[in-house]
Amino acid sequence: MLGSLLYRVKNKFARRGVVLMYHRIAKPLSDPWDLAVNPKHFEEHLKVLKAYNVISVDELADILTRKSKMPAKTVAVTFDDGYHDNYLAAKSLLEKYDIPASFFIPTDAIGKQTEFWWDALERICLQSPHLPDKLILGQQDEIWNIGKADNGNTLNPLDLYLKLCDMVRKMPSTQHQAFIESLEVWANNANKRPEYFTMDQKELLDLQSSPLFTIGAHTMTHPYLPYFSYEYQKNEIQGGINFLKELTGNSINYLAYPHGGHNQDTLAILPDSGIELAFTTHAQHFTTDTNKYAIPRFQIKNWDAATFAFHLNNWIKS
Numbered sequence: 493m494l495g496s497l498l499y500r501v502k503n504k505f506a507r508r509g510v511v512l513m514y515h516r517i518a519k520p521l522s523d524p525w526d527l528a529v530n531p532k533h534f535e536e537h538l539k540v541l542k543a544y545n546v547i548s549v550d551e552l553a554d555i556l557t558r559k560s561k562m563p564a565k566t567v568a569v570t571f572d573d574g575y576h577d578n579y580l581a582a583k584s585l586l587e588k589y590d591i592p593a594s595f596f597i598p599t600d601a602i603g604k605q606t607e608f609w610w611d612a613l614e615r616i617c618l619q620s621p622h623l624p625d626k627l628i629l630g631q632q633d634e635i636w637n638i639g640k641a642d643n644g645n646t647l648n649p650l651d652l653y654l655k656l657c658d659m660v661r662k663m664p665s666t667q668h669q670a671f672i673e674s675l676e677v678w679a680n681n682a683n684k685r686p687e688y689f690t691m692d693q694k695e696l697l698d699l700q701s702s703p704l705f706t707i708g709a710h711t712m713t714h715p716y717l718p719y720f721s722y723e724y725q726k727n728e729i730q731g732g733i734n735f736l737k738e739l740t741g742n743s744i745n746y747l748a749y750p751h752g753g754h755n756q757d758t759l760a761i762l763p764d765s766g767i768e769l770a771f772t773t774h775a776q777h778f779t780t781d782t783n784k785y786a787i788p789r790f791q792i793k794n795w796d797a798a799t800f801a802f803h804l805n806n807w808i809k810s
């Protein structure tokens with residue numbers, strides 16, 4: 493009884509660190525998942541971060557696996573998905589402010605002239621000049637009515653987008669392309685947007701040549717891992733690690749779970765994969781007691797300096 497009370501008291505006052513999760517540094521027309529921070533706001537965030545102790549993931553590994561002491565106001569910066577704007581907009585600003593960062597890269601997308609499925613769906617549902625008023629799925633067994641008004645019988649474009657995201661997330665990656673292409677034909681909108689493409693091999697190598705930056709794994713095709721079997725997960729995780737190892741010539745020690753998702757199978761795969769730390773999307777601070785395979789991260793939105801500083805201060809204060 494007293495032991496558990498002491499533990500709770502100790503935990504309440506344990507020093508807190510936070511890991512920040514960025515995706516794009518850009519100004520998209522629409523952003524249903526709040527994934528983009530514009531370059532002006534991103535620079536404001538970096539100025540705020542100069543008052544913090546920003547560490548690399550290697551230093552975070554020392555804290556969480558080798559029990560190094562955690563300094564006050566510890567923050568780590570991460571980017572998911574390897575968007576091209578990370579190279580064009582974020583890299584030079586991170587260098588300007590001398591802020592270390594890690595980039596988690598889904599390897600199937602590297603150098604491809606294509607959008608991720610969630611971005612392609614956003615273009616189709618939210619950026620098409622005219623959507624047809626019916627979408628027939630499968631063997632004519634499901635018909636969705638599409639309309640501007642949300643009157644119960646029709647789906648508005650945003651709800652359509654969210655329903656389609658739900659469907660694609662459950663599909664094996666081999667089915668993605670055909671499904672997206674059929675929707676592009678349906679919406680008469682197949683104009684892929686280069687600003688949504690990812691970094692190519694040369695850019696990734698340039699990024700990792702800086703001591704400020706670390707490349708981490710994010711599987712091959714970015715599946716929501718808990719929807720899939722142990723074998724499927726293992727192939728995705730190990731395939732992504734092997735590709736990056738070969739490309740960079742370095743060991744790959746860190747992983748971010750796509751969409752934050754992991755289950756017991758995922759956790760069983762990690763010990764033999766060489767992965768030291770794995771990151772979720774659970775919005776929480778960490779302490780020295782945090783599970784090294786479930787490190788929480790805060791998604792950073794397109795906030796101005798004051799809003800960013802307000803959140804950061806709240807998350808970290810013990």
Ligand SMILES: [Zn+2]
Pocket residue numbers: 572573710714749750751
């Ligand atoms: Zn991701």
